[in-house]
Amino acid sequence: MTDFATQITNPDLTLSGGLLVEASAGTGKTYNIQNVYLRLVAIFGLRVQNILVVTFTEAATQELRDRLRQILRDCERFLAEQTGDLPKGTLDQQVLEQVRERIEPILSLPLPDPDAEADRDAELRRRIRRALADFDSAAIFTIHGFCNRVLARYAFECGTDPDAELIPETTEIIADACRDWWRRETYGDAARAARVPFENIGELIKLVASAAGKPDADILPKMPEHERDAAMAAFARVVGEALQMCARAEGTNDDSRAIEKGLQEFATRQPATNTFNHLALRRLAFLIDKLKDKTLYWKNPDPKAKPAKIKLEGRLPGASETAKDALRAIYADMAETAQNLIAAVSQSVRDRSAITYDAMLTRVRDALRDSQAGDRLRQVLREEFKAALIDEFQDTDPVQYETFRAIFLEAKLPLLLVGDPKQAIYGFRSGDIFTYYGAKAAVGDGKVFSLTRNFRSEPPVVDAVNAFFHGDENDRTFKNKHITYEAVQANGVKTEKSLTIGGPTKADPKPMKLWFYPSASMPGQASPVALQMLQDVADEVVRLLNDPSTRIGVRRVCPSDIAILVHTHAEAARFQRALAARGVNAVRKATDNVFDSQEAKGIALVMTAMLETGNMRTVRSALCSGLLPCPIADIRGFNSSESSDATRDVGENKSRIPNTLEGWVVLFKSAGERWRRHSFIEAFRELADSVGMFAHLAGSSSADAAERIAAVQHLIELAHQAAAKGKLGPTALLRWFVRQTDEAAQEKDESFNMRPS
Structure with a gap:
């Protein structure tokens, strides 16, 4: 090329x-x-x-x-x-x-x-x-900026209202539509409510939000209810028979243990019937894959014995197709529901004489398609x-x-x-x-x-x-033949900030190393292989830090020069503990999961207290959040009838911290009023300054005090941006914030960047 x-x-x-x-x-x-x-x-x-x-x-x-x-x-x-x-x-x-x-x-x-x-x-x-x-x-525009300009400047050709309100954030509208749907669908129908429990409504909201941005997606045809029930019943029977076969097996391997666990989960809880449970659908897809795997068998634990093959597909004719029918039924049900909800959301937006970001894109595309107005629109855009x-x-x-x-x-x-x-x-x-x-x-x-x-x-x-991506010409890096890797050349020579390991004369020439571990499947938390990986990585970090010949330019490598990428919160915590045991401090930096933190939960409690000062349970919960300088002993001893003048001075800035519950109520009420009149970020910062919140966090005994302060500041900035972008009032912003914390708590698979410090 x-x-x-x-x-x-x-x-x-x-x-x-x-x-x-x-x-x-x-x-x-x-x-x-x-x-x-x-x-x-x-x-x-x-x-x-x-x-x-x-x-x-x-x-x-x-x-x-x-x-x-x-x-x-x-x-x-x-x-x-x-x-x-x-x-x-x-x-x-x-x-x-x-x-x-x-x-x-x-x-x-x-x-x-x-x-x-x-x-x-x-x-x-x-x-x-x-x-x-x-x-x-x-x-020079974003794609949405370009489409917005087209709709505003050529409203007649596009058939749009030039004064339509732009709704940048539709999540709240979608969430309301999904909750209304759930109430209508499950009212008086216990079986339906059990199949789609309210705690799974978040999955439906995410599905609709995703599908709304794909207007041309093919929609699975709905399966009649009696066919759906029959498909699920047939799959349940297959699962039962498969479990009986598992029970007769003399031994197991990694794959067979995994599939047996999945089958047991389906049989006991039948999570796949909870239509909008994402994890259940992933489990069902896993079972389908394994049921059609003709090489799956249970092994006798004696390595000298021949494997006792129990091929599920061979023993259970049609098992794969039965599983596919069950999954198809679930997805078809989801698709119909999502389609109806998208229509409801679109109608809600039209009723407000508004337009969404996704609708802007499709509106311009559809206007260009129009057999009459499309020619005129193409002409004026090409002239511009x-x-x-x-x-x-x-x-x-x-x-x-x-x-x-x-x-x-x-x-x-x-x-x-x-x-x-x-x-x-x-x-x-x-x-x-x-x-x-x-x-x-x-x-x-x-x-x-x-x-x-x-x-x-x-x-x-x-x-x-x-070398890594090119591979052998007969062994494609990417399965899709259209995706190729084009090799590139390096432009320059080493810089003064180049990393060298082993000194200038014995420098390690290999910039990329792959460690291979003898495991046929991904190791779990308690896996010996996973523990070995943990120890090896921590030891390698210590080796690099202690080796005087490992340098970046002329200086020694510092802890902050090293990053460890992991998949989950739990993994990050384990690596942090392993490094701490070796005398290396590490800072955990989440990329997209700041809402899955104690700081996010604490801010949500404080926000609620700012808006609901008449609810003493809410106020006490905010005081227990750990963000505010209010010891648990003080909270237990509060008497709401005491004078609100009782305060104490703390710190160099003489922050005034209430000694009574009533005093805290006054502070929360003042912050809430400022939020309504001005903005959330002003109100929160005023409250934080008045009681010395950040000084309190900095002075805590926690080793990650700096991380906590950074997290709080990041979270209130995100809330401020969401309020500005979506024009969210206090109640809507609180709902948005709580929803972020709920969704973050459900999703533990975000990538992490953990950096020693």
Whole structure:
């Protein structure tokens, strides 16, 4: 695949009809987008208002805006220096050479307009100055920002209300619809209530929220109730027979123990009948997989004896199909419910004369599809946007891609798509690998490029990653044939911050090491293999810290230079204890699970007390949260009839801490009123300052006091952002916050980054 970086200055390169660039991490993606942008402005004479640039987050949009403005400024200074408008020596010579090396080849390309070519230097300066003067109006958006602009500016063509309220957060609407559905479905029906217990309603909310963003998804047809019941009964019989076979087995192996445990769980609790229980569905899927595994057997514990094969599929004809029917019945039931709830949510939004983020995308796509208004909309958009650069294209879903295709690809307008297909496999990013490769096929093989040089990592690391992912040509790294790994080259040499192990003369040349453990299945918490892994990793950390030849540049390795990635809270805690036993402190840093913490639960209690000061149980619960400087002994001795003037001074700032329950009620009430008048973050910080909350946390005997303070500050910032984004009042924000803590408590599989300190 041709390196795109070498084609920027190719006069024959054309973006018309689309061009796809596959860019791995660290290969200069944004750098090359800047170069293409400069070429469109300087050589093709496009105005910045007419070049659509799209990326997928607000932060990335701002960064890209800054980078594009910077290359235009660099170009302006370079041209001024070349023509003498800028005195010689104004620019640092080294900087000037770097700018010259980058910009001069682009500016040397021929101008398509012969008249402009006749006065080339003046025309280039004019175009760059115009671009900088207009840059505040540059068309650089997130995908939602772009669609919002289209709907507002071309409301008639899109058939939308230009004054429609934008609802950025629909979770509360979805949650209300799901709760209403549960009440309707289960009222007076004990069997239905047992099948869909209210504690599983969170799974339904997540399902509907996910499905609402996939308007074109195929919907499983509903299975009649009698067929559903028959499928579940048939599967239950298969499970019973399988358990009888397990009981007759003379011995077991890892796989057979796992499947027996799953079968017993289904037989005793039948969790799969709880329609919206995610874990139950995962268990059922596991059973299906194992039931069709023709190699599964129970072994005699005597290693000299021949295995006593008990192949379930052979002994239970049709077991796999029976299991599939049961799962299909459950999913069909879920799909119908989700579809009905999505319709209810959509109607609720329409009743408010509003529009959601997801609806914005589909509204623009559908308007472009329209047989009458679509032609007019495509025409006006093509007149406004003469070219488009789509960053992070791997995150594009089918709705978004169809929009770009209708506007640009079908008209053969300049279109640059830049992304990393390897990242499109991550479901949480909402990308679609098949959308990516549909676009790849649409632009054609001759217009697909890559970026082949890594500017971020050192050569040994790049070589190791290439070796790891390339593998043997007959042993594909990715099962999907469309997903390939393109090897990259390292750009530079080792830096002054390079890691060396073993000293400069005996440095370990292997930047990546794989440790293999003799286990056929994933080890559990009590597994000897898991314990061995734990000890080995902790010992390796200590070895690196104690080895004087292990250095980053010229300095010794510090604990904070080392990170350990784990899967769960429990694993993180075990590693932290193992390191502590070796004299190494470690800080646990959760990536997405800050709501699954005692601090989050404590803040929820304090928030509740701020809004429900008349409920003494609520107030006492907040005081027991551990966030406030109120000892348990004081809480037990409080008498709500005492004077609220009884306070004590604490700390250098003389924080006033109530000595009575009534005094705390007054504080909570004041904070609640400030929340209603101003904002939650102001109210919480005022309360925290008045009683010295952070000083209390810092002075606690806990070894993770700094972590607790950071968690509290992070949580109140998240709450503030949610309130601002969703325009949530106090009650709605409290519901949102409690829901986050509930969902985080249910999901223990978030990734962690644990760093010694």
